[in-house]
Amino acid sequence: MLISEIITHSRVLSLNSVSSKKRLFQEIANGLVVECDLPVDNVFNALKDREQLGPTGMGNGIAIPHAKVGGINEIIGMFIRLAKPIEFDSIDKKKVDLIFAILAPIHSGVEHLKALAKVSRLLRDKNICSKLRSTEDITALHSILIQDWDIKAA
Numbered sequence: 001m002l003i004s005e006i007i008t009h010s011r012v013l014s015l016n017s018v019s020s021k022k023r024l025f026q027e028i029a030n031g032l033v034v035e036c037d038l039p040v041d042n043v044f045n046a047l048k049d050r051e052q053l054g055p056t057g058m059g060n061g062i063a064i065p066h067a068k069v070g071g072i073n074e075i076i077g078m079f080i081r082l083a084k085p086i087e088f089d090s091i092d093k094k095k096v097d098l099i100f101a102i103l104a105p106i107h108s109g110v111e112h113l114k115a116l117a118k119v120s121r122l123l124r125d126k127n128i129c130s131k132l133r134s135t136e137d138i139t140a141l142h143s144i145l146i147q148d149w150d151i152k153a154a
Helices: 021-036 040-053 110-124 126-133 138-146
Strands: 012-015 057-059 066-069 076-086 096-105
Touching: 012 021, 012 138, 021 040, 021 076, 021 096, 040 066, 040 096, 057 110, 066 110, 076 138, 096 110, 096 126, 110 126, 126 138
Parallel strands: 012 076, 066 096
Antiparallel strands: 076 096
């Protein structure tokens, strides 16, 4: 699976005004419903409910909120770079500024896990994260994300 299969240029954002996890989930929901034709509340609640099972902040300023939702037939991703990091209950207690949200169809199994693994490997690379943090330009962020990086499995 390639990152370019789950993310589009229009689903890459650089935001300056997000101040909480709840507000972040609302931004994700608002952004994804435009392309997915889903009710905002379905996306927001799916992300919020999944987060209540355990935080999706993986440390080093990175979070991968993800959820399964009805009404989609493929895995959908959205990347957000925050100008100001927010609290996210990450395992290392550090604030988060790089977020890659993933929505998967209700009955997805292996494909959902493959997407999570691919994004996790991508964002564990300090060089890639440094590049993502060095620009607010959407086109540059998108290009960094979809580049065919030679990333080994953990």
